[in-house]
Structures are given as C-alpha cells and as structure tokens.
Amino acid sequence: MVNTEQIEIIRHISTQKLKGKIKDYSLQSKMFKRLLFINLRYSGLLVPEASEKVGITAATGYHWQERWNQEGYAGLIPQYAGGRPSKLSAHEKEELKEELKLKDHWTTIEAKQLIQLKYGVTYSMDQVRRILHSFDMLFYKPYPQDYRRPPDAEEGLKKPSKHE
Template identity: 55%
Template sequence: MTRREQIAIVRHVPLSVLKEQIKHHKGLPEVVPRLVFIQLRYTGMSVVQAAEAVGVTGQTGYNWQERWNTEGLAGLVPKYAGGRPAKLTADQKTVLIERLQEKDHWTTTEVQHLLRSRFGIDYSLDQVRRILKSLGMQGGKLYPRDYHRPADAEARLRKTPADEQEHGTGDL
C-alpha cells in the first residue's frame, strides 16, 4: 500500500513553462536541480523519490517544495545569508585600522597579539590575514633587516668624487 503524499505541490506554472525554464535557465546554476525536482513532483513522484533523483535528502526536498509552494520560482533561488556573527565589531575595526597605521610594517603574529591584548579576541593567523585583506591591507615578505645596521648606512657607503680621486677609479 502506497502512502499518500502529505503536502501537495502547488502548480504555479504549467509543466511546459517549467521545462522551458529548465532548458534555458540563465540564473544561478543551483536553481536547475530545484526546477528538475519540481518537474518530477509535477509528474507525480513523491518528495523523497524526486529528492533522491536529483541527489539531495528527502528533508531538502520538503524544504524546496515548501519554498516553491509559498514563493514560487523566487523561492528556489538560494538565500545565502547567516553565518556566525563577527567577533570584531565595526567600531573595533576602526580602532584597529588607526592602530595599524601607527607603524609601517606589521606581522600577522603582531596583529594577532594586538587583537588579543586590545580587544580580548583570539583569531587564528589565517583569520587575521583575512581580516587584514578585508581592510584593504596587503601582505608581503619584507626584506630581512640587520638590527646592527646604522640608520645612515647608505650615506656612509656612498662614494663621493673626492673618495674616487683619493683611491683611484678602479679602472685598469
């Protein structure tokens, strides 16, 4: 004995229009399997069978059908939203930018320690890089700096014309 479907499919558009939308869909590619699912439901397949045919779980099929029944085609468009709220608020980001502008070069480890000490927020180094990139900052490898090097090293090493006459030009 077959179980009768608990939730009926609402026929917002005729089957022929649905087939045309599947064939010539120009929007997000994720919508096509959802349209195929609705087409299978139009032809009499159960929610679970239609869901398995397009490669999703039965619960996902019920979710798609519910959205189709209430919103029509617009309900099949994925709604990308949500996620975990950011630990760093907009005001804290502003303070962070001001603090980062005080110094020319920062390492991600230094920024990680700054976030921990200033705001009490622990981020991984990868997340610190993502935050810095979102703030428009670019990473790069710095040239190694010798801490023994004097600040005026270039001036000390620059040859003057008097030095060349004194020591010779070096040409043979």
C-alpha cells in the same frame, strides 16, 4: 622533455570578471537543479523520488518544496547567510585598521596580540589572516633588516671611494 604550451590562451576578460561569471553560472546551475526538482514534483513524483533523481537528500527536497510553496520562484534562490557574527563590531574593526596603519610591518602574531590586548577578543591565526586580508594588507616574508645598518647606508654606497 619540457611541456611547452602550443596554443596560448587569449585573455578576453580579466580574472576578476571571469570569476564573477563563474559565480553567476554556478548560481544558475543551482537554480536549474531546484527548478528541475519542482518540475519532477509537478509531474507527480513523490519528494523522495524527485530528490533522488536530482541527487539531493529527501530532507533538502522537502525544504525546497516548502520554500517553493511559500514564496514561489524567489524561494528557490540560494540564500547565503554570512555565518557566525564577528566578535568585533564594524566600528572596532575600523579602529583596528587605523591602529594597524601606524606601523609599517605587522606579523599575524602581533596583530592577534593587539586584538587580544585592545579588545579582549581571541581569534585563531586563520581568522586574523582573514581580517587582515579584508583590510587589503599584503602577506609576505619580511626582508631582514640589520639593526646595525646606519640610516644613511644608501648614500654611503653611492659615494665614490677615496682611492679612485
């Protein structure tokens, strides 16, 4: 027996907007937890006790308290540092993007080899995919193309046969 949906979902907003709202509420829930920790500290609990009540380590509690003491509310706002700097500069990425536009179809392996040859930088396949994704390049299995196919094959199919 196939499960069919009995009540269809109405899409009031786009998926992108929905994901943005989820991100906003995620930030709010993180801030709530941090403010709750500060409130517990105000009420007289020690850092390890307050940390346990909100479900964080004591080290994180001390870190939050230090940021609170230095900056107040602004110090509790999550700071997402982007991670390790890219091996390619922004200018080199722009050059790479232009180079990739010169050919219609690129495999991830070909793009990785191009980066190695042109810039002397070695990336993992996963990182190459992330770079290509940041260029809005689409990933799909390429349609096989027969090297024996004549350039005017479409026209040849449209012509009526001689026997008609």
